[in-house]
């Protein structure tokens with residue numbers, strides 16, 4: 318993981334406090350009063366002792382002392398509560414924006430980052446940030462206030478004793494400041510190590526079945542243990558440093574107390590100082606020491622918080638997927654919405670299973686000389702994005718052809734000069750050997766990635782001139798893995814059609830042969846599918862993905878091996894459903910089993926990232942050696 322990014326400064330923390338100014342002002346006032354009361358305490362004691370020493374009435378000072386002590390406690394509690402509350406609100410705001418940013422990041426960021434590490438940034442790093450407010454900023458501010466007041470009063474009581482105190486304090490503070498930078502670096506190392514460990518745990522738990530089936534529990538535990546040990550070592554290094562801060566300060570402070578007591582005692586004995594003044598001085602020394610102690614603690618907290626802020630801002634600085642859409646002119650947006658006129662209709666759930674809501678316009682997809690590589694290394698991907706500001710130059714990172722391909726020179730070319738057209742309303746299949754680039758074509762159509770060369774258009778409009786949300790609202794995608802989100806059956810179905818009524822949900826479930834699932838328990842559509850849909854079979858997951866896509870009722874359907882996990886009877890049902898659904902839609906299906914696409918309008922044969930042949934099943938049997946070979950292997954035709 319790249320840790321050489323910019324270091325956040327305390328100033329960068331302040332924008333997070335925007336929106337909390339009022340309550341922070343209130344906290345400041347409360348803290349001012351509470352500090353004032355603490356400072357008044359020794360004064361009262363001084364008056365009380367000097368009055369008693371001089372045999373003067375002292376009751377009023379006793380009452381004042383009680384009132385001041387109680388008042389200080391009440392204001393202190395109020396300050397603590399208000400601070401905690403504000404800190405929680407700030408953390409909530411940071412978490413919200415971090416989650417929003419994470420979901421807005423381009424897919425390539427997820428290709429190169431570990432999910433566990435991202436989770437730890439939302440969890441533990443934001444928690445560390447909270448401590449900057451609760452025991453950081455305000456602790457320091459009230460400490461400075463208390464410190465200044467104590468200094469003034471100590472100078473007034475006895476400048477000599479104060480000189481002794483000041484020397485000790487300066488010695489201690491110098492030592493701690495020297496350690497400050499190290500603390501920050503080590504705290505960052507701790508957070509990175511915790512992120513790596515979370516990523517390792519996430520990997521182990523998400524692949525738990527594979528791990529158990531491979532009898533690899535112990536090896537996996539060892540992998541996690543390596544990361545946990547790194548986190549432990551980083552924590553120990555940090556603890557060592559923190560432990561050093563404490564003795565430095567206590568030696569200086571204890572030294573100051575001893576010398577002040579000795580010198581002060583001599584001066585009282587010599588009649589140069591009143592006993593009450595010495596007691597007041599020592600109480601102020603306590604008031605001076607307390608804030609120094611908490612300021613040092615706060616200093617450590619702030620260093621840790623800033624290290625966490627580095628990690629949070631590392632994500633916040635990444636360009637969201639839509640950063641390159643600012644250049645879209647109103648004209649282009651209008652053009653997009655004209656060609657996308659079917660979208661408005663598509664958001665409304667169709668009244669039939671096929672979702673046919675009347676005539677649809679468009680859906681012609683054209684790929685022209687498309688070339689593409691995945692990012693080769695983490696550094697490649699980090700280059701344009703990690704260093705870019707959130708408001709970076711429009712179109713700078715994701716749309717450029719030449720710039721980007723230069724960055725990925727050492728990455729393998731996955732698509733190389735791919736050109737073909739999918740006519741509106743037709744059914745097109747992408748076939749070819751494994752790794753030929755079929756799924757990558759679908760990913761480019763969804764704009765999960767941008768081509769490095771060439772262009773793709775929908776109804777004559779280049780995809781980069783359409784907003785991604787608009788484009789995706791026109792496309793239904795059945796993914797190869799058929800992911801299921803944890804939650805209920807209804808949650809999963811309504812992902813792309815949030816307003817679909819229950820009746821529609823049941824209808825699409827029936828269309829893909831999943832009606833029994835909705836009736837399986839009393840929960841019906843509220844049936845909990847478990848974490849990652851663990852309670853579904855592979856075939857059920859695939860059919861659920863179909864149901865979700867049909868329900869979303871989009872004019873263009875992209876399907877990646879959509880029947881790979883179902884039995885032949887279910888496959889027949891799905892083919893029938895697809896037949897109905899494709900009547901007024903443009904359909905692109907990636908298929909391995911050629912029998913499932915033999916009646917398609919056109920079949921594109923991809924081989925090693927290039928279009929090897931295009932035609933119908935019959936045409937390809939005659940013209941494409943590769944296709945004929947694939948068909949023969951699947952016993953669709955006799956071997957030559």
Ligand SMILES: Nc1ncnc2c1ncn2[C@@H]1O[C@H](COP(=O)(O)OP(=O)(O)OP(=O)(O)O)[C@@H](O)[C@H]1O
Pocket residue numbers: 428691692731749750751752753754755756757758
């Ligand atoms: N996210 C990714 N990052 C880097 N390389 C990738 C990524 N996804 C796919 N690839 C690589 O791109 C090439 C094309 O992959 P793609 O998934 O498009 O092939 P495919 O034709 O769909 O294969 P299959 O039929 O096995 O699904 C492969 O070499 C693959 O290793």
